[in-house]
Structures are given as C-alpha cells and as structure tokens.
C-alpha cells in the first residue's frame with residue numbers, strides 16, 4: 001500500500017555532505033522524508049540537488065515606513081535625528097491605501113527572498129492608528145502565506161509622549177501582538193526605565209511580547225539592556241522579550257559587558273541585531289577611530305544568548321538602501337562582527353532562520369530544529385542553487401523555490417550574465433551566483 005502524496009519534492013540536498021532526500025507532502029505538512037522511491041504523488045518537483053534550508057525569519061521590519069525614502073525629502077545627514085524629523089512629517093499624510101501599497105510591495109520582496117515569518121514594527125504615534133489598522137488587516141489577509149506579528153511601537157517615547165501608553169493599550173485591543181519602548185530616546189535615564197516598566201507591565205497583563213528598541217546609540221552609558229534583562233526576570237516574561245539593536249553594548253567595557261551578557265543569557269531574552277541600518281547610522285558623531293556600530297553578535301552567541309539578525313528598514317528616511325533579502329544582513333554581519341570562519345558563517349545562517357524563530361517564539365509552528373525539518377511540520381522551506389551556508393552568505397541569491405505550507409509561493413529563475421568579446425566569452429550564471437569549484441567549498 002503506497003501513500004499518495006499531494007506533492008513529492010525529489011532530490012533536495014539536506015546538508016553540506018551532499019546527500020539528497022525526497023520530501024513527501026500531504027495537506028501542507030511534511031509526511032515523509034528520505035528516499036521515497038516510486039511513491040505516487042499528484043505533483044512532483046525534481047529539485048536536482050538544490051540546497052534545502054529553513055525559511056528565513058525577519059524579526060524587525062517597519063511595514064509602515066517602508067519604501068518612503070525621498071518622500072518628501074531625503075535624509076542627507078544620514079542621522080537618526082533627521083530620519084525621525086522627516087518621518088514625523090511624512091506620517092501626518094498616511095492613508096490606508098498608502099500604507100497598504102507599500103507594505104504589500106515590501107512583503108513581495110520578502111517572500112521572494114524566502115521570508116515567511118516577520119515581526120512588524122508599527123508606529124502608534126498617529127491618533128487615528130491608520131498604519132496599525134492597515135497592517136493588522138494585511139496580517140489577517142496573508143495568513144497561510146506569510147506569518148506576521150504586529151508590534152505597537154511608540155516612536156516618540158512613552159514617558160516623553162504620554163498619549164502613546166493609551167495608544168499601545170488600544171493597539172493591543174485591536175489585535176497587536178506586542179508592545180515596545182525606546183528608552184534611550186526618553187529624556188532621562190529614569191524616564192527610560194519608567195518607559196520599560198510601562199511596556200513590560202502592559203505585556204504581563206495582556207500576554208503580549210515586548211520588543212524593545214534598546215540602546216540604539218553609540219553612548220557607552222546607555223545601559224537599558226541590563227534593565228530589559230532584569231525586567232524579563234522580574235516579570236517572568238523571559239523569552240517573550242527581545243532587545244533590538246543593543247548598539248551601546250559595542251562600547252561597554254569588558255567587565256561590564258561580561259556581566260550583562262551573563263544576565264541576558266539567564267533572563268532568556270533574545271537580541272535582534274540590525275547590521276545593515278546600524279552600520280550607516282552608528283558612529284556618525286565619532287572622531288576616528290569610528291565605532292563599528294554593531295552589537296557584539298559573536299560574543300553574545302558565545303555566551304549562549306539567542307541572537308537573531310534583522311534586515312530592518314527598506315528604503316526609508318532612516319536607511320535609503322535595503323532589498324528585503326536577509327542574506328544581506330548576514331553578509332553585513334559577517335563583516336562587522338568578524339564572523340568569516342566557516343562555522344561562523346553557518347551560525348550566521350542560524351541567526352536568520354532558527355535564531356529569528358526563537359526570538360519570535362514561533363515554537364513548533366516553525367517546524368525546524370537544529371537544521372532538521374521535522375515530520376509533521378508545515379512543509380515550509382527554501383531551495384537554493386548554492387553549495388552551503390558560506391556560499392549563501394557570499395552570493396546572497398534569491399531561493400529558486402519558496403515553499404509555504406506545501407505550496408510553491410515564489411520562484412526565482414537563474415539570471416545569466418553573458419560575457420562578450422575579449423577572450424572570456426561564455427554564458428554563466430549571474431556574477432554573484434557564480435560558484436567556485438566545489439572541492440574548495442567542502443569541509444575537509
């Protein structure tokens with residue numbers, strides 16, 4: 001008696017050793033994995049040895065500000081202060097149609113690059129909560145394709161802007177999943193702590209998560225990461241807490257950093273680093289030598305902390321670049337965090353897959369653990385024309401196929417670069433995808 005699968009994906013490469021397997025899919029979940037021989041299926045895809053990876057996770061994106069760079073003006077200084085000023089103007093003219101068109105365009109980019117789980121930040125400074133309403137509606141509409149968590153984000157602070165506390169409560173009533181705070185932008189250290197207490201208390205009462213914009217500054221005196229960890233312990237919220245950015249940690253003295261890393265580890269909170277935006281945003285006011293503007297990704301990982309990388313902004317007043325490809329964040333992380341060793345490049349892929357899933361508390365819904373797709377899990381995975389993790393970070397290709405719950409939801413055809421004249425004429429894959437000879441990329 002043979003099982004009839006809805007689909008069999010044949011010959012996926014499951015690791016760097018070169019072994020392949022077939023994936024049998026029934027009702028959107030993984031029913032079998034291995035050599036499925038002549039098992040019958042309604043549909044078959046021959047992956048031809050494409051590399052199998054977990055879906056990507058984007059744990060920090062602004063779906064309300066996305067794709068507004070240059071509208072109405074460009075951020076010429078590149079500073080956070082000018083970005084906030086431009087966004088304060090721009091957000092007065094937000095309409096549902098405007099937010100929807102831009103958020104949808106961004107989600108097309110993300111899904112094409114293999115992102116199936118996103119945590120969105122939505123500024124709730126607008127009394128009408130237009131952006132929030134729109135993103136919440138989009139979340140419902142796209143359920144089953146892409147999983148979106150919505151964070152009520154008080155861009156202008158909570159103590160400095162008292163109306164934001166009530167708006168966060170309202171956002172939770174409307175269906176937001178999490179709350180936030182920006183303690184380093186409050187007026188005083190004490191106000192910053194107070195803003196965290198308000199956000200944590202709201203989360204504790206409502207069951208929301210807390211996603212803090214934490215120490216996004218080059219000021220070594222910004223020490224809200226320890227407060228986040230302490231409040232995570234005090235409230236019992238633990239892994240329901242993420243501290244995003246944590247740039248000031250790059251400047252902490254070593255004994256203090258070690259203390260904080262241990263505290264963060266024992267609190268169970270996750271760190272979300274945003275190497276793309278912070279590489280241009282931080283260090284702006286430094287004389288040489290300039291700070292690298294990135295939290296201590298490698299040292300936090302070594303301390304046993306869950307670290308996720310986020311792509312963050314795509315073409316906003318805060319960051320004019322961005323593609324939506326999480327591999328760009330991993331690539332920048334490899335450089336800024338000095339993580340170019342082979343095991344380190346592998347662990348960077350972990351930060352945009354399972355690390356992100358842990359930060360978002362996805363649990364079994366993610367379906368992958370320790371690089372293995374589990375039987376019975378949603379058939380959500382990516383297939384890449386790449387050798388291994390290092391090759392992914394280097395080439396930053398789009399996946400050939402993106403599977404979400406058993407369906408192909410995106411397909412990218414290989415690009416071809418044709419060299420003409422000069423003795424090098426040949427058709428080859430696009431330049432970034434050009435592979436090195438295989439033996440040079442294999443483990444010894």
Ligand SMILES: [Zn+2]
Nearest residue numbers: 060062312313
């Ligand atoms: Zn951000």
